Amino acid sequence: MKLVLATRNAHKLEEIQAIFDFQGLEVLSAFDFPDVPDVVEDKETLEGNAVKKAVEVAQATGCWALADDSGLEVAALDGAPGVYSARYAGDHCSYADNNVKLLKELADKDDRSAQFRTVLALSDPQGKAQTLEGACPGKIIEELRGTNGFGYDPLFIPEGHSGTFAELDAAIKNKISHRARALQKAAVEWAALLSSL
Secondary structure (H helix, E strand, O other), X not given: OEEEEOOOOHHHHHHHHHHOOOOOOEEEEHHHOOOOOOOOOOOOOHHHHHHHHHHHHHHXXXXXXXXXXXXXXXXXXXXXXXXXXXXXXXXXXXXXXXXXXXXXXOOOOOOOEEEEEEEEEEEOXXXXXXXXXXXXXXXXXXXXXXXXXXXXXXXXXXXXXXXXXXXXXXHHXXXXXXXXXXXXXXXXXXXXXXXXO
16 A cells, blocks of 8 residues: 655655655655645644645545654744744745754853654545654754754754764664654554554
8 A cells, every 4th residue: 555755855755764664555755746736834733734734645645644744842932943943034944044043043042952843644545634743852052063964953962962963873863853753653653554554
């Protein structure tokens, strides 16, 4: 059976495929369905966006769909940028723009604690979805370090490590990241369901 990863973000796709054992499923992505329009992420929560993406892609393709929405939640900014992480500096902004804004917002803050959080949603073709999540605590540093990864990775040091996500080897990041933790849960909690597809 087919499972569609409801994303056209190549970085995200690469991470999911590196982390998750799809147990013999034929895994496709939104790239394989060019006629399916991009889902507008207009919900106020990560959960809302993940469910919306999974449901819309499942209904449009007639396949089960797996979607995620992830965000950086910074304690001193009351959980911002959160659901707006990808467009923190405005619509059509770059990763660099978002990092500049984050550093500016934290310039006078002593508390640099933060977490990355991922919500995964799995939907059947009729639009019935279920969710689970994973989080990775850490802190925001004052200047960018490292060239791996994407997004806020050069500013985020995960708890228990001295390097940023952008300095860590991809194999290490793919064991400890928020997305990895959510996918690890999915591999356990959704194993029977996925193996029955």
